Amino acid sequence: MDFQTKLQELVKRIESLRNSVQTEEATKHSFVMPFISLLGYDIFNPNIVIPEFTADIGKKKGEKVDYAIIQDGKPLILIEVKNHTENLDNHDKQLERYFTVTESKFGILTNGIEYRFYSDLDKPNKMDGKPFLVINLLNLKDRDIKELERFSIENIDIEKILNMANKQKYIVQIKKIFKQESIEPSDDFIRFFATKATDRRLIQPVIEEFKAYIKIAFSEIINDMVQDKINSLNTQLSVEIDNVIEEDVVNNDGIDTTEEELEGFYIVKSILAEKISLSRIIARDTKSYFGILLDDNNRKWICRLRFNTSQKYISLHESEKEEIKYTISKLEDIYSFRDKLISIVERLEK
Template identity: 50%
Template sequence: MEFSEQIKSLVARIPKLSENVSTEEATKNALIMPLINVLGYNVFDPTEVIPEYTADHGTKKGEKVDYAIVINGEPLILFECKDVNSELSNQQASQLFRYYSVTPAKVGILTNGIIYRFFSDLDSPNKMDDKPFLEINMLNLREKDIQELKRFTKESFDPDDLTSVAISLKYTHEIMNILQEELENPSDDFVRFFAKRVYDRPLKKNTLERFRTIVKDARNQFINEKINNRLKLAMSDHKEEQEETSENGTPEEDNGIVTTVEELEAYYIVRGILREIIPANRVSLRDTKGYCGILLDNTNRKPICRLRFNTKQKHLGVFNDNKKEEKIPINDLADLYNYSDSLKNIIKLYDSQ
């Protein structure tokens, strides 16, 4: 099973597992050790993963970090674990801070099994930074996050390359936060930046406030146009697919059915999931009045799943080995990733036949 599949499989189990986890030890066993294992490190080999690693600090002796991952004979990745219901705090990060400074570690990870915060020593060598260079929420996992996690696998981890990667991630994240804040609540400097480029008179207070409103309006128009352009492109791609010759060799007729933006988004998520095992052009969409069908090789004989989004409670229809549909309620499009295995299994069944 590929790394991406293993991660998604673990993520799919987290909601159920976290309901039955109430202590730090249970969190480690149910959520954190499985992730370390997925990263390729043998949690049962003490030469590779050391539990309760002793990291003495000054006059404090016998302090232990929950896990140390040993690479080339050195503990380079440290895990400080808290229970799943714990809100990760600066105080908890300070514990990891002490451990980090007395070991050759390159990465310190503070986690409660759901949130993972990655720290390094970008600001001062061998002194852990106050802010993480990367934060990953396993319950809101993006494809980008999976690729970042892959950097820390046994086969990919490169201590020499870590600094440049961490710097890029850290400052990209901080700049994105600044952009988000400025776009939501434009500061005076942000407003002046644009106003001075289109207005050549002095910016008095009332003029500045007027431009603040103009900047907000321009922001909304810019974002809306970008979204509309993406949707038009998606709709255009979908229309081309529908206009292609169907099974009987004739173009499908326009019967007044409208494929919604949400259905298109779900379709592209499914295509993304299945790209790991088949070419994306083998996955097609065929909308009907009752549901939106996603098919293999554009044939009704090979349904992959059905999007039943026309009611208040959305359902995903997946198929078992007998091609019988099971309707599963979903609340968010991200829930589709939880059924990656089912989607891939039906493809494997069709191809084996």
């Protein structure tokens, strides 16, 4: 089983158990230990993974960090765990103290779902105030999987990770600032754009006026970028599946796959692309409906596009043996079923 598949299995485990896990200790055993094991470290070998690792701080003796991953007899990664229900903000100081008194190169603060990775890029042996990498296992992106794999026992290379971390810590902060400014622009941010857009004197009423303009502009930019991505995805998908669809049409007498059905298929794939690999979403046309399946499995049908009558419908597989039909007036209406489609896929994956 490859790293990505193992990670997906862990994500399923977290999703299924999170309501039953109530304590910090349960978070460690149910979420964090499987994560360490996923990276290839033997959690039952005290020469590799030490729980309750002693990190004495000055006159304070017996101070312990939850886990230390050992390399060549020295701590390489320290892991401090909080309950999965806790927000990790304001919990990094404890990890920082442990980091300072050990030879570790990396610190991880986690609640079993979100993982914040730290190092000492700014000052040797002093943990940076900001993480260079933040990963939420319940909202994984392709780049997150690649970055996590760097920490696996097979791939770990301290120099390469530090080079990545030095770049990534600024990218993380820039993204955070950009997101904040797009939601609530600061006066300095507003002045930057306003001075390029107008010769008016930037008194407070003008700044407030441009604040509204900037919010609208950013909203439109983001929407345009999303639409461009969907359009690009649809074009790519059409190239990938047209031959398959054409073969199905040829091999199934009386089946006529329409342009509208293909466009509906592209919309469903674009919705589900944020959750699962596109290769797992399969089209299968029939005389009665255009079916969309998970993993090409008839039992795991996601939805059915019923476009063969004047009134169009989309049927959703909302429960094990139930098909619920909804009327749609135009193809774009499929986007309104986004949450339901994602929920169906999550159920079918269990």
